[in-house]
Amino acid sequence: MTQNAIEITALQKTYRGGRGEPEKHALNGVDLSIPAGSIFGLLGPNGAGKSTLINILAGLVIKTSGNVKIWGFDQDQNPRQSRAAIGVMPQELNLDPFFSPRGALEVQAGLYGVPRAQRRSDEILEMVGLADKADAYARTLSGGMRRRLLLGKALVHQPQVLVLDEPTAGVDIELRQMLWSNIRKLNQDRGMTVILTTHYLEEAEEMCDEIAIINQGNLIARDSTSNLLGQMDAKTLVIDPVSMPQTLPSADGITVEQRANGTLAFTYQSTKTTAEEVLSVVQSAQIHIRDVKTEQADLEDVFLKLTSSR
Ligand SMILES: Nc1ncnc2c1ncn2[C@@H]1O[C@H](COP(=O)(O)OP(=O)(O)OP(=O)(O)O)[C@@H](O)[C@H]1O
Numbered sequence: 001m002t003q004n005a006i007e008i009t010a011l012q013k014t015y016r017g018g019r020g021e022p023e024k025h026a027l028n029g030v031d032l033s034i035p036a037g038s039i040f041g042l043l044g045p046n047g048a049g050k051s052t053l054i055n056i057l058a059g060l061v062i063k064t065s066g067n068v069k070i071w072g073f074d075q076d077q078n079p080r081q082s083r084a085a086i087g088v089m090p091q092e093l094n095l096d097p098f099f100s101p102r103g104a105l106e107v108q109a110g111l112y113g114v115p116r117a118q119r120r121s122d123e124i125l126e127m128v129g130l131a132d133k134a135d136a137y138a139r140t141l142s143g144g145m146r147r148r149l150l151l152g153k154a155l156v157h158q159p160q161v162l163v164l165d166e167p168t169a170g171v172d173i174e175l176r177q178m179l180w181s182n183i184r185k186l187n188q189d190r191g192m193t194v195i196l197t198t199h200y201l202e203e204a205e206e207m208c209d210e211i212a213i214i215n216q217g218n219l220i221a222r223d224s225t226s227n228l229l230g231q232m233d234a235k236t237l238v239i240d241p242v243s244m245p246q247t248l249p250s251a252d253g254i255t256v257e258q259r260a261n262g263t264l265a266f267t268y269q270s271t272k273t274t275a276e277e278v279l280s281v282v283q284s285a286q287i288h289i290r291d292v293k294t295e296q297a298d299l300e301d302v303f304l305k306l307t308s309s310r
Contacts, residue, residue, distance in 0.1 A: 004069075005161045005193035006034040006057065011066035013052050013217075026052040028217040029066070034210075036071075036160070039187050039194045041208035041225075043201070045307055048214045050197045051091070054165050057195075058088040071160050084112065087154035091165040093146045097139035101130045101149050104138060105156055112157035124152045127185075129178065144175040151182065162186060164196040168203060180207060201299040205229070211299075215307045225299070232297030232305065236267045237278050242288040249285035254278060270296075 013027040026049045034040045044050050055061035056068060059075070059082075068075040071085035099107060105121040125131045128148040133141060141149065147167070154162060164183070168176040184207070186192040198204050204211055204225070211228055213221040221228065240263050248256045248264070254277075255267045264287070266278045275294070282289065 003036060004033040005036040005038075005071060006032070006195070007067075007069040008032040008053075009067040011053070011056065011068065012064045013049070013056065013061065014064045026217050027056075027063075027066075030214070030217075030219050032212055032219060032222065034193065034195060036193050037187070037191050038209045039183070039196070039207055041204035041211040042195060042197045042214065043204055043211060043303060044214035049217045050214055051165060053214070054088070054163055054195070054197060057086060057163060058090075059083055060088075084157060085159055086161045086163060087157065087159035088163045089147075089150045089154040089165065089167060091169065093143065093150065095138045095141075095146055095149060097137065099138050100133075100135045101125055101138065101141070101145075101152070102134040104149060105152055108153045109156040114157050119156070120158075121156070124155055127155075128152045128182065144171055147171060147175070147179070151179070155186075159192075161193045161195065164194065166197055166199065168198070168200065176203075183207065201303055205299040213303065213306055221302075221306050228302050229297065229299060232301050233269050233271045234267055234297055234301075235270045235275075236265050236295040237275060238293050238295060239264045239266065239282060239287065239289055240291040242290050245285055245287055249281050249287070251277075251281045254281060265295075 009031055011027050011030040012025075015024040015026055017023045030053065042050050042053065052061060056063050057070065059079075068082075070082040073082035073085060075082045095104060102121050102125065105124060106119065109119045109121070122131070122134070125134050128151050130145060130148055130152065133145060138146065138149070151167070167179050167183070171179070183194055183196075187194050196207070208225050210224050211222070212219055244258070244262065248258060250256060253268055253273045257265045257267070259265055266281070268278055
């Protein structure tokens with residue numbers, strides 16, 4: 001097995017501008033490797049270049065320059081093998097309305113040249129929860145069912161790498177949980193490498209081992225989710241005081257703020273100050289505590305810090 005499921009080197013994409021529009025540099029020389037067996041999140045603001053990158057991996061957009069290897073196969077030198085190694089669940093619900101779920105999977109398997117004996121349509125339908133709709137017309141399927149069918153279609157040729165473009169955009173909580181559990185299962189039981197784009201940072205935080213952040217066509221961060229979260233060592237101790245003190249306490253390295261709900265927020269850097277030190281400041285100010293809780297940075301804070309500073 002290759003160590004990296006995906007290896008991208010100096011990838012550039014420039015879209016030609018139409019009718020007097022300037023050309024658009026959607027990717028400016030991206031280098032990115034994605035380890036085999038990981039669940040990898042690709043994040044970025046609108047228009048950052050995520051779909052362009054995914055569509056290049058899927059063979060739907062032609063790169064301007066650079067190199068892409070999928071499962072060790074160079075996209076230019078081994079187009080057939082590199083295409084066979086990847087399955088893509090697109091964002092749009094573009095299904096042929098005249099095919100049943102089983103029919104759609106069979107057609108997809110045919111397109112990928114999967115021999116009949118190796119097709120696993122029923123198993124896939126079972127997995128994505130569409131077994132009872134196997135022979136229904138696609139046009140009678142709900143939005144959530146269509147999305148699950150698209151996941152099924154991405155799996156027919158048993159790719160080593162599964163790419164999901166905004167898999168849970170606009171879906172309800174129940175379906176989101178189901179998709180998450182499907183994705184985790186594919187990753188854990190079959191060792192499938194999963195790459196997903198998402199606008200839900202909590203989804204990336206919950207699902208992804210590693211994360212890359214793209215902004216304006218450039219890769220601006222790439223690290224394990226825990227390291228990215230560790231970059232933000234600001235913590236806040238929120239105290240609900242029995243009564244509000246006349247003057248707010250102060251101490252080096254601690255910012256104290258009175259919140260509208262009558263609590264006091266003590267923000268500090270956890271690498272420099274301990275919660276115990278904060279509590280001793282509270283005590284010496286003779287503030288009696290009714291309740292206390294802590295808050296710490298999440299991926300949203302990291303994302304905003306990285307993407308707004310450029
Ligand atoms: N076919 C195209 N022709 C011209 N410009 C394009 C084309 N496709 C994308 N772009 C431009 O390239 C840039 C990157 O777009 P892309 O769709 O890759 O971003 P994205 O990160 O996927 O955004 P979103 O989160 O909104 O889906 C944008 O400025 C977009 O307007």
